[in-house]
Amino acid sequence: MTVEPGKKIRTVIVDDEDLARQVLREFLSKHPEIEIVAECANGFQAVKCAAELEPDLLFLDIQMPKLDGFEVLELIGANRAVIFVTAYDTFAIRAFEVHAVDYLLKPVSGERFNAALQRAEERLSGKTPSAPVAAMELAASARPPSHYLDRIPVRDGTSVFIIPVAKLDYAEAQDDYVALVSGGKKHLKQQTISNLESALDPSRFLRIHRSYIVNLERVIKIEPFGKDTHVAVLSGGVQLPVSRAGHARLRAFLDR
């Protein structure tokens, strides 16, 4: 996303602490090119603001109620400029991997803040190429191997659902989306199925087909279907196709 010269940069501040927002507001007030369109005190609000107001720039705290900063970024898409502001230095690598413009540590100095803002303005004016890869692809790759998702945030318009992975029955690839099915309800998320597969714990979820990942706890039985293929029957009665490779994986898992 780029901003035309002369137009104001629409900015949202997200932090659960009033005083932390106040510092940022004060720093921003010295920059006439900035227009603060909203201030949010938690992750849900941030996602809602981003969807409704389409800001150019976000200042994001990381540890917040409801959704953390990374989850917010994952839900609103990476094609806007984000500056993380946090007291924790441990997330810096992950922040740059999701193509954050900058990473400010609290307490924030005015000089450091201005440098970050300048980088954001450069990115927004198109001087530096914006992130070519979707944020969540990188978020997944930055995740340490031992740490798998335990919940999946999903956005539907301006509202956010959180699906704990234990409640996910299966996932189905649909073009650029995955349909996450939980308790009979479908939630669409813009993500590839391979990407989702790599973020889920392989001892609990298995890719049984090019288009399907199944929660192994839900599988009741596997039945032959046609010459080479099988179907997996889930506890709700849903039947999912199992490919030959998927069947081999499933067998390997069940034999263990």
Next chain:
Amino acid sequence: MHPILAQLRRLLFYLLGWIPLAGMLAYLLAVPGNLSWFEAVTVSSILCLLYAFVCLAAWYPCMATPLERSSISRFLFTHVVGAAVASALWLVATRVLGRMLSGFDEFRGISVQLTQDYPLIFGTGVLLYLLAVGFHYVLLAVEASREAEARVMQASVLAREAELRALKAQVNPHFLFNSLNSISALTTSDAVKAREMCILLGDFLRRTLGLGEKVAIPLEEEMSLIHAFLAVEKIRYGARLQMDETIDKEALEAHVPPLLLQPLVENAVGHGIANLIEGGWIRLSAARRDGELDIVVENLFDPDAPPRRRSGVGLANVRQRLQTRYGNRAKFATSIDGATFRVSISLPVEIKERVS
């Protein structure tokens, strides 16, 4: 110092061990030998008492020839020579004893009779000395393992102490960073409040620094530390943070390890209140009951909050400190009841005279 000579008790046991040996020698002198039973028992008692002390000298060659680091030839040479020398000395002693005893009427002619037993006495001397060598090696091994055990114990005690010191000195740096950020915000908007927060923060830090050295403090002191901590957090979280206390008067004088409860309150703020949009309460209660101090820290939390790193470390530390200090006499439990998280602790009441 010789381990057996170092303690009278050990020496007595050692000499007791020689009684059957003296009995065997008496038998050899009387039955295959030519002494009367009375003569044999007298001679063997005196000789064995002497030889018991001679054999203690085996300790030094044994120390100089450690089993695992000496060649077999050196090992054999040392102890065979040692046995020969010790037994030769014993033979000389036998001769002197024979001469002395022959002066008494009861032992007339014993000197000559003993001369015939010299080969027997020398052979027994060699065997007894070698037995002593074996005994001393066992002794050395026992000493070594006991020493190793003591070293391991001491190392673990030192490690635990170091850990506790580090724990006590620990102030969560993120609490500091966030507080400084709040102060930075206040400097332009509300200078008076910024100064107040600086003072509160300084007060809290000073209190925690002073506690590192102490083993236990009255609950009252721990509570005032918690109040200083919460006063700072209250400025950050505003109305989102509510604290509720129910503390019995007599509980206040009971002693607790310093900074035992503060991490629990910090946890309640960081993992509970910080994740709640509308905020919530923390409840702390303490009461004395049958020589026990029961403390409960409860807070509201959001079961659907984003997962946080490091969660549980603070609780594990508190649990470990209680375990180290009180063992089974302290209890620690956590429970979740809907949206309430609860930590319950009970520990023996300790009250000390106030030292000023």
